[in-house]
Amino acid sequence: MTDFRSARRPAIALAVAIAVVTGITAQRAAMAEPRDGPTERVGPEFREAMHRYAIVDRGDGKVYDLYVDPRTLEVWRSQRRLPDGAIFAIESFAPHADGLREASGHLVRGASENDVHVAVKSTGWGREDVPTSTGLLFGQPTEDGRWRMDGFDPRTGARTPDLDIAECHACHLDRRAEDFILSRGLLDRFARTGAPARITFDCLGREICF
Numbered sequence: 001m002t003d004f005r006s007a008r009r010p011a012i013a014l015a016v017a018i019a020v021v022t023g024i025t026a027q028r029a030a031m032a033e034p035r036d037g038p039t040e041r042v043g044p045e046f047r048e049a050m051h052r053y054a055i056v057d058r059g060d061g062k063v064y065d066l067y068v069d070p071r072t073l074e075v076w077r078s079q080r081r082l083p084d085g086a087i088f089a090i091e092s093f094a095p096h097a098d099g100l101r102e103a104s105g106h107l108v109r110g111a112s113e114n115d116v117h118v119a120v121k122s123t124g125w126g127r128e129d130v131p132t133s134t135g136l137l138f139g140q141p142t143e144d145g146r147w148r149m150d151g152f153d154p155r156t157g158a159r160t161p162d163l164d165i166a167e168c169h170a171c172h173l174d175r176r177a178e179d180f181i182l183s184r185g186l187l188d189r190f191a192r193t194g195a196p197a198r199i200t201f202d203c204l205g206r207e208i209c210f
């Protein structure tokens with residue numbers, strides 16, 4: 001029995017060593033991922049694949065749905081950190097043609113504007129992937145990686161042409177201390193209750209008024 005165990009030990013050590021090396025290689029491969037962008041990480045199925053954590057009514061009649069991926073929600077809930085691979089998405093809806101409201105007072109939404117905005121964090125993206133001068137700042141690396149922002153058409157997954165990424169940064173930089181995610185309070189509410197936070201921000205467009 002003793003002989004058998006000691007004979008097995010080197011084999012186990014070898015197996016562990018191989019597993020460790022394979023793990024490191026896999027990690028390297030993940031870090032040296034191809035130069036895709038945020039829109040390759042989120043597709044038309046985002047509504048089913050992610051949690052809708054908030055619904056925002058705006059003073060101009062627009063409604064926004066905010067989404068987070070399930071793993072990020074879990075990490076946020078237990079560690080209050082937004083990990084490598086975090087995905088946030090926001091879909092905007094035009095004002096309802098007749099300006100209708102629900103009995104609760106919330107806005108009835110019009111059609112999707114078919115331009116979903118996304119922010120995706122990855123350790124695999126370098127400085128060169130965050131294109132503008134503010135982008136360099138926006139993309140300061142942390143142990144969880146950098147954010148990249150983009151937009152896509154939810155019907156096809158096609159990238160929004162000519163999106164002005166510097167404009168995205170201009171607003172989101174405002175909350176640098178909160179890792180650039182503006183709706184963390186709403187994410188918190190969802191993490192606590194499991195129900196999408198429904199809120200009215202009585203200012204226009206995406207102006208920050210909270």
Ligand code: HEC
Binds near residue numbers: 056064066090184
């Ligand atoms: C005028 C300011 C402004 C601009 C420009 C802007 N955002 Fe935002 N963004 C906001 C606000 C405010 C929220 C929170 C939801 C709300 O109040 O409607 C938000 C929410 C988001 C969210 C959900 C996560 C979060 O931070 O709360 C994503 C993803 C996002 N924006 C991506 C983008 C992208 C991509 C662009 C550029 C194409 C962009 N944003 C441009 C203000 C802005």
